[in-house]
Amino acid sequence: MKDYLSVNDINSLPNWIDDAKKIKQNPLMDKALGANKTLGLFFFNNSLRTRLSTQKAAMNLGMNVMIMNFGNDGWDLEFEDGTIMDKGKAEHVKEAAQVLSQYCDIIGIRAFALLKNKERDEEELILKSFKKYASAPIINLESSLSHPLQALADIITITEQQQIKIPKIVLSWAPHPRALPHAVANSFVEIMHLYKANLLITHPPGYELDPRITKNTPIEYNQKQALEKADFVYVKNWSSYIDYGEVMNTDTNWMINLEKLGKAKFMHCLPVRRNVIVEDAVLDSSQSLVIEQANNRTYAAQLVLKYLLEAKAE
Amino acid sequence: MKDYLSVNDINSLPNWIDDAKKIKQNPLMDKALGANKTLGLFFFNNSLRTRLSTQKAAMNLGMNVMIMNFGNDGWDLEFEDGTIMDKGKAEHVKEAAQVLSQYCDIIGIRAFALLKNKERDEEELILKSFKKYASAPIINLESSLSHPLQALADIITITEQQQIKIPKIVLSWAPHPRALPHAVANSFVEIMHLYKANLLITHPPGYELDPRITKNTPIEYNQKQALEKADFVYVKNWSSYIDYGEVMNTDTNWMINLEKLGKAKFMHCLPVRRNVIVEDAVLDSSQSLVIEQANNRTYAAQLVLKYLLEAKAE
Amino acid sequence: MKDYLSVNDINSLPNWIDDAKKIKQNPLMDKALGANKTLGLFFFNNSLRTRLSTQKAAMNLGMNVMIMNFGNDGWDLEFEDGTIMDKGKAEHVKEAAQVLSQYCDIIGIRAFALLKNKERDEEELILKSFKKYASAPIINLESSLSHPLQALADIITITEQQQIKIPKIVLSWAPHPRALPHAVANSFVEIMHLYKANLLITHPPGYELDPRITKNTPIEYNQKQALEKADFVYVKNWSSYIDYGEVMNTDTNWMINLEKLGKAKFMHCLPVRRNVIVEDAVLDSSQSLVIEQANNRTYAAQLVLKYLLEAKAE
Numbered sequence: 001m002k003d004y005l006s007v008n009d010i011n012s013l014p015n016w017i018d019d020a021k022k023i024k025q026n027p028l029m030d031k032a033l034g035a036n037k038t039l040g041l042f043f044f045n046n047s048l049r050t051r052l053s054t055q056k057a058a059m060n061l062g063m064n065v066m067i068m069n070f071g072n073d074g075w076d077l078e079f080e081d082g083t084i085m086d087k088g089k090a091e092h093v094k095e096a097a098q099v100l101s102q103y104c105d106i107i108g109i110r111a112f113a114l115l116k117n118k119e120r121d122e123e124e125l126i127l128k129s130f131k132k133y134a135s136a137p138i139i140n141l142e143s144s145l146s147h148p149l150q151a152l153a154d155i156i157t158i159t160e161q162q163q164i165k166i167p168k169i170v171l172s173w174a175p176h177p178r179a180l181p182h183a184v185a186n187s188f189v190e191i192m193h194l195y196k197a198n199l200l201i202t203h204p205p206g207y208e209l210d211p212r213i214t215k216n217t218p219i220e221y222n223q224k225q226a227l228e229k230a231d232f233v234y235v236k237n238w239s240s241y242i243d244y245g246e247v248m249n250t251d252t253n254w255m256i257n258l259e260k261l262g263k264a265k266f267m268h269c270l271p272v273r274r275n276v277i278v279e280d281a282v283l284d285s286s287q288s289l290v291i292e293q294a295n296n297r298t299y300a301a302q303l304v305l306k307y308l309l310e311a312k313a314e
Numbered sequence: 315m316k317d318y319l320s321v322n323d324i325n326s327l328p329n330w331i332d333d334a335k336k337i338k339q340n341p342l343m344d345k346a347l348g349a350n351k352t353l354g355l356f357f358f359n360n361s362l363r364t365r366l367s368t369q370k371a372a373m374n375l376g377m378n379v380m381i382m383n384f385g386n387d388g389w390d391l392e393f394e395d396g397t398i399m400d401k402g403k404a405e406h407v408k409e410a411a412q413v414l415s416q417y418c419d420i421i422g423i424r425a426f427a428l429l430k431n432k433e434r435d436e437e438e439l440i441l442k443s444f445k446k447y448a449s450a451p452i453i454n455l456e457s458s459l460s461h462p463l464q465a466l467a468d469i470i471t472i473t474e475q476q477q478i479k480i481p482k483i484v485l486s487w488a489p490h491p492r493a494l495p496h497a498v499a500n501s502f503v504e505i506m507h508l509y510k511a512n513l514l515i516t517h518p519p520g521y522e523l524d525p526r527i528t529k530n531t532p533i534e535y536n537q538k539q540a541l542e543k544a545d546f547v548y549v550k551n552w553s554s555y556i557d558y559g560e561v562m563n564t565d566t567n568w569m570i571n572l573e574k575l576g577k578a579k580f581m582h583c584l585p586v587r588r589n590v591i592v593e594d595a596v597l598d599s600s601q602s603l604v605i606e607q608a609n610n611r612t613y614a615a616q617l618v619l620k621y622l623l624e625a626k627a628e
Numbered sequence: 629m630k631d632y633l634s635v636n637d638i639n640s641l642p643n644w645i646d647d648a649k650k651i652k653q654n655p656l657m658d659k660a661l662g663a664n665k666t667l668g669l670f671f672f673n674n675s676l677r678t679r680l681s682t683q684k685a686a687m688n689l690g691m692n693v694m695i696m697n698f699g700n701d702g703w704d705l706e707f708e709d710g711t712i713m714d715k716g717k718a719e720h721v722k723e724a725a726q727v728l729s730q731y732c733d734i735i736g737i738r739a740f741a742l743l744k745n746k747e748r749d750e751e752e753l754i755l756k757s758f759k760k761y762a763s764a765p766i767i768n769l770e771s772s773l774s775h776p777l778q779a780l781a782d783i784i785t786i787t788e789q790q791q792i793k794i795p796k797i798v799l800s801w802a803p804h805p806r807a808l809p810h811a812v813a814n815s816f817v818e819i820m821h822l823y824k825a826n827l828l829i830t831h832p833p834g835y836e837l838d839p840r841i842t843k844n845t846p847i848e849y850n851q852k853q854a855l856e857k858a859d860f861v862y863v864k865n866w867s868s869y870i871d872y873g874e875v876m877n878t879d880t881n882w883m884i885n886l887e888k889l890g891k892a893k894f895m896h897c898l899p900v901r902r903n904v905i906v907e908d909a910v911l912d913s914s915q916s917l918v919i920e921q922a923n924n925r926t927y928a929a930q931l932v933l934k935y936l937l938e939a940k941a942e
Contacts, residue, residue: 028350036656038684048388048410052380052417056352059378064687066680069387073697074676075899084903086805091899094911095918096676099898102923103680177400270413271389271405275398283408290409295416342664362702362724366694366731370666373692383701491714584727585703585719589712597722604723609730 001311003131003138004304006146007187013155013194016303020156023306024299027060033309034061040104041067041141044111044126049270050141050149053297054108060302061309066104079125093126097133106308107134110141113181115245121145121181137308139301142183150269151187152300155195157293158232161265166196167231170264172223173203174277175250176237184269185238186213193217202226204249209241223254230264232289235278258282265289315625317445317452318618320460321501327469327508330617334470337620338613341374347623348375354418355381355455358425358440363584364455364463367611368422374616375623380418393439407440411447420622421448424455427495429559435459435495451622453615456497464583465501466614469509471607472546475579480510481545484578486537487517488591489564490551498583499552500527507531516540518563523555537568544578546603549592572596579603629939631759631766632932634774635815641783641822644931648784651934652927655688661937662689668732669695669769672739672754677898677922678769678777682736685930689937694732707753721754725761734936735762738769741809743873749773749809765936767929770811778897779815780928783823785921786860789893794824795859798892800851801831802905803878804865812897813866814841821845830854832877837869851882858892860917863906886910893917 001009010016023029039058041051051067058065068074077096078089085092100107111126121144131138140148158169171188190213192199201214202223208214220226227233235256240246256266256278266278266288274280282288315323324330337343353372355365365381372379382388391410392403399406414421425440435458445452454462472483485502504527506513515528516537522528534540541547549570554560570580570592580592580602588594596602629637638644651657667686669679679695686693696702705724706717713720728735739754749772759766768776786797799816818841820827829842830851836842848854855861863884868874884894884906894906894916902908910916 031350036659036688038687040680043387046386046388048382048405049413051382051387052354052414055380056378056417059352060350064684066683068676068679072386072674072700073671073679074674078902082903082908085901086904090901091676092902094902095898095900095922098919099677099922100680102919103684103926270409272409273399273404274392274406274408275396276400280396291412291416294409294413298417345664357701360700360702362696362719363727365696365701366668366728369694370731373666374664386700584723586723587713587718588706588720588722589710590714594710605726605730608723608727612731 001307004148004308005127005131005138005140007148007151007191007194009148010194016152017156017159020299020303023302027302030306031060031062033306034058034063037105037309038064038066038103039106039108039305040100041065041108042100043069044071047110047141049294049297050110053294054141054149054301056298057302057305061305063305079129093129094133097130098135101134101136104136105312106139106305107136108139108141111143113144113183115179115181115239118244137312139304144181145183146187146190147183147269148187149297149300149304150184151191152303153293153296154188154234154267155191156296156300157267157289161289162231164231166198168198168200168229169232169234170226170230171199171201171234171236172226172256173207173254174235174237174256175252175254176273176276177250179239179245179247180237182209182238182241185209185236188234189213189217200226204251204254206240206242206248207238209238224260227260227262227264230262232267233261233264234267236268237277255279256282258285261287267293270294315621318462318622319441319445319452319454321462321465321505321508323462324508330466331470331473334613334617337616341616344620345374345376347620348372348377351419351623352378352380352417353420353422353619354414355379355422356414356424357383358385361424361455363608363611364424367608368455368463368615370612371616371619375619377619393443407443408447411444412449415448415450418450419626420453420619421450422453422455425457427458427497429493429495429553432558451626453618458495459497460501460504461497462501463611463614463618464498465505466617467607467610468502468548468581469505470610470614471581471603475603476545478545480512482512482514482543483546483548484540484544485513485515485548485550486540486570487521487568488549488551488570489566489568490587490590491564493553493559493561494551496523496552496555499523499550502548503527503531514540518565518568520554520556520562521552523552538574541574541576541578544576546581547575547578548581550582551591569593570596572599575601581607584608629935632776632936633755633759633766633768635776635779635819635822637776638822644780645784645787648927648931651930655930658934659688659690661934662686662691665733665937666692666694666731667734667736667933668728669693669736670728670738671697672699675738675769677925678738681922681925682769682777682929684926685933688930689933691933707757721757722761725758726763729762729764732764733940734767734933735764736767736769739771741772741811743807743809743867746872765940767932772809773811774815774818775811775897776815777925777928777932778812779819780931781921781924782816782862782895783819784924784928785895785917789917790859792859794826796826796828796857797860797862798854798858799827799829799862799864800854800884801835801882802863802865802884803880803882804901804904805878807867807873807875808865810837810866810869813837813864816862817841817845828854832879832882834868834870834876835866837866852888855888855890855892858890860895861889861892862895864896865905883907884910886913889915895921898922
């Protein structure tokens with residue numbers, strides 16, 4: 001593996017899950033692997049779980065970690081090719097990516113979708129530019145289109161909790177006051193396609209995700225019907241993809257509650273808005289897996305770092 | 315010890331002081347204790363000494379440290395129970411505290427008083443919420459009501475410097491242009507109550523601290539008289555507690571100078587405003603203990619971290 | 629060596645260059661030297677290369693690193709002597725420098741020129757105050773007047789690349805939309821004076837650097853003529869020194885292109901504005917040394933840290 005940009009970089013999901021569980025049982029087992037290696041984590045957006053779990057994962061591997069909030073600590077970056085840089089941006093990603101590669105053995109980049117322009121977001125200019133110009137491997141810490149470390153933690157959590165061979169897993173849209181990106185939903189759908197599960201998506205009409213990602217996944221517009229006999233309910237808000245970046249529906253009826261959940265396990269990537277996305281009673285119940293998902297972020301990140309370190313050592 | 319939230323968590327002050335002095339003589343003596351343990355330091359307010367000394371203490375113990383400015387780097391937190399989170403706050407402390415506990419073996423929290431509403435500040439909502447929902451031990455890095463790492467450093471400093479068995483120690487209010495919290499003064503008074511000293515408080519009328527904290531400590535409104543034959547003068551500004559958060563007096567006559575100080579040692583938690591709280595000549599004299607207090611912050615923090623690590627290991 | 633404040637602290641440039649190259653060949657050779665030593669990096673301005681390369685250098689030496697953005701994370705500092713601190717500034721550098729010295733074995737300070745007042749900038753109040761009041765050694769991470777870590781990386785890069793004994797090196801001014809400090813240009817000229825090279829400076833009239841720094845270095849106002857048969861072209865913008873801090877000329881004819889460069893190597897400290905300072909074709913060619921300069925920042929910093937650690941150990 002050269003980079004971890006999306007779940008498409010997973011060559012064998014069963015092997016990855018097995019290895020992640022071994023790491024979770026003994027997080028310090030590869031402590032020597034990362035000695036004198038440096039992970040750089042570079043944030044163009046806020047982060048709590050991704051920042052801390054990836055830092056923790058690197059420390060479990062014995063790596064050094066350097067963290068920067070790009071805009072605040074460093075220089076505003078230019079990503080366009082051929083620009084005359086006489087405005088606010090002081091440095092081009094061509095230099096930045098090559099320079100970071102001098103100091104870091106692995107580079108993590110977080111750069112959210114702006115939700116203003118679909119084509120622009122789909123170019124994933126920031127992530128792709130670092131990938132293009134850096135010589136060090138790149139880890140996607142959430143880009144415009146995907147959040148593959150989250151999806152990996154999610155699938156680890158599901159395999160730990162599933163009671164039957166082919167569980168029914170429902171990805172349900174839920175309301176949110178602000179326009180949110182599609183990255184988490186996209187990566188969850190994509191990793192489900194690598195897994196033997198019965199996936200169903202439910203959302204109000206007009207909230208269809210990119211059909212190139214959902215492919216033939218069934219969509220059920222009636223949330224109640226969709227949730228029936230679900231084993232796992234993964235809840236997430238996203239803004240419209242068709243009417244790009246719009247919030248067309250804040251219908252509180254789509255909020256998840258205990259009744260709708262039935263006997264299913266509740267999943268969410270966090271941060272979650274209580275009593276908007278999901279009612280308190282769900283999060284405070286033993287059916288909620290959100291804290292274990294957050295915990296598994298460490299082992300997902302550690303697995304990816306381990307593979308990248310091993311690939312470099314070859 | 316499960317947490318270090320206030321000086322009331324000190325079970326035996328003499329033992330603590332003895333152990334802190336051993337650490338100071340040989341700061342690396344417990345280097346193995348913290349190996350592969352992670353301290354998370356989370357700031358809702360600025361910090362210089364607390365941040366650096368606690369990080370240094372953790373490194374002396376061989377711990378890993380992760381630091382975040384909560385608002386800037388992460389998400390705005392909701393602390394109220396049962397809220398419909400459809401406004402600015404993206405994450406509830408219930409999740410945040412549990413999530414941090416997945417990544418950190420010990421969690422430090424700094425959250426100052428807002429000085430708008432006495433009842434609210436006295437709830438210590440931020441600190442107490444982390445305490446309530448985190449499974450990892452919590453260290454108070456200064457809360458609305460107390461600054462117990464500072465108080466511990468202060469008492470270590472006093473025991474190092476005292477010439478007589480029961481020194482006269484005066485806590486003197488001093489003027490300041492802005493409204494400041496009561497935390498440092500509170501914790502200093504509280505730790506003095508655990509110690510054999512002759513404590514006297516002096517301040518202008520109306521600046522009485524919470525009587526549940528000062529208890530029967532004598533108050534002398536005449537600063538000059540109060541300072542007479544003092545061995546230690548601990549100087550600090552605080553806003554009114556009665557007229558909560560108000561600055562009612564900026565009388566420069568309350569500033570400490572060499573003449574008032576006499577032969578006493580001068581103490582302050584820093585940062586200190588020169589020629590407002592105290593004149594240059596005092597800070598630049600050998601009677602000032604402020605730098606040694608700052609130095610002892612490391613050993614105070616290291617003592618607390620050591621005890622918490624040992625308690626976890628049991 | 630007690631501090632590294634400017635290239636004047638270099639006692640023997642040939643020895644320094646030799647030692648830096650040894651470090652570059654084996655960056656972990658002094659891993660034990662920094663064990664249990666702490667480097668504090670304190671920024672009053674943004675930083676990418678300086679922050680990461682110095683952190684990396686310290687980790688190569690086995691040191692612990694603590695980093696703070698002074699204004700954001702800590703308290704606004706007062707630098708004037710004798711002030712009545714009743715305004716915005718909460719802490720005096722006298723305390724801050726002494727306090728940092730309690731926690732750090734070596735202290736790095738970045739504080740740019742403000743370019744408002746020549747005399748003020750030339751006092752280098754921030755750097756000099758830390759030097760005056762800190763007991764720990766100080767490293768200049770770029771001050772008003774100089775950037776000696778950059779200059780050291782530059783000379784290492786030149787010695788690696790030079791084909792002839794006494795190369796022709798041209799320092800060329802280039803246009804920039806904002807007023808920039810003189811620090812990089814100053815330190816480059818100063819380190820050239822310690823080196824056997826044929827240095828020439830070219831810039832539009834009115835952009836003369838401080839003559840106390842350039843001394844008898846020849847100046848050629850015709851850029852084309854200046855660049856003729858150059859072996860290295862070091863390009864940098866700076867604002868006027870005579871008309872202090874003014875941008876008097878943004879003549880795009882001064883931009884460097886491949887034709888002007890000829891067979892010379894191109895150098896710049898970064899960040900660089902593409903197609904303003906230099907055209908894309910130069911930066912994207914094999915004649916550009918900018919990434920190797922950035923890489924050598926690590927070894928320059930590591931050399932300085934090593935010398936300071938060794939000096940402390942004596």
